Amino acid sequence: MSTTLHFCKYQGTGNDFVMVDDRANQFDAADHQRVRHLCDRRRGIGADGLILLRQHPEYDFEMVYFNADGHLGSMCGNGGRCTVAFARRLGVIETDTRFLATDGPHEARIEADGLVHLRMQDVRGQQEIDDYGVFLDTGSPHLVRFEPTGILAGLDVFAEGRALRNGELFRQKGTNVNFVEAPVAPGQPWQVRTYERGVEDETLSCGTGVTAVALAASRHGAASPVQLRTPGGELQVAFEAQPDGSFTHIYLSGPATFVFEGEV
DSSP states (O other): OOOOOOOEEEEEEEEEEEEEOOTTOOTTOOOOOOOOOOOOTTTTTTTSEEEEEEEEETSEEEEEEEEETSSOOOOOOHHHEEEEHHHHHHSSSSSSSEEEEEEEEEEEEOOSSSEEEEEEBBBBEEEETTTTTEEEEESSSSEEEOOOOOOOOOOOOHOOOOOHHHHHHTTTTEEEEEEOOSSSSSSOEEEEEEETTTTTTSSSOOOOHHHHHHHHHGGGGGSEEEEEETTTEEEEEEEEEESOOOEEEEEEEEEEEEEEEEEO
């Protein structure tokens, strides 16, 4: 029996998502083929991922995130911000919220203009990997590689990112890969391009990725809040660096925009 699925499309600095109101718990989370089809840019709706908004007895809602490959993913920062905007559209929340994601509870606030401030999980440390960069887990695993000035615009992110993502250092689980260029003058943003696992391509923006970049950049003189520019737009990451090398009170801030809605 065929069913009709109502959806909304949202994007956060170009990172786009199919959003589904699944408070009735009717979407089959094990149907990877369906998720993959809906995210397909030629045969489906087209998106970097699909997100279910579900009810939860202890939180305002639960966010269930799928990568474009159809499988459940780890935390998605831009997806989290878009889910907050979607929850407000549905009348589930007003301005402040506490919700559950795969990496635990999150707090967020949405402004009248759609700007969303999302609190990320504390990050306990970062690992320097010789000749590769800095590795952090910001809800999703990220490798941060700092590039020389002038390199980033012409970098083959797909080829370089895929090689590192699948490298033996990270084994079968793999990692997301961020390529970063420092500002050439004070007040300018850090430039970031990201290869995302699960999408298996460069995306226009990655929320957990820019969060990882901001924390790694603190070792290179970046002070909170850090401004970052991705191909899809600008984001800000604020944090408190602790003496033991950990980071707390991490907030990812940026727009979350409704694009269209429909049925499929």
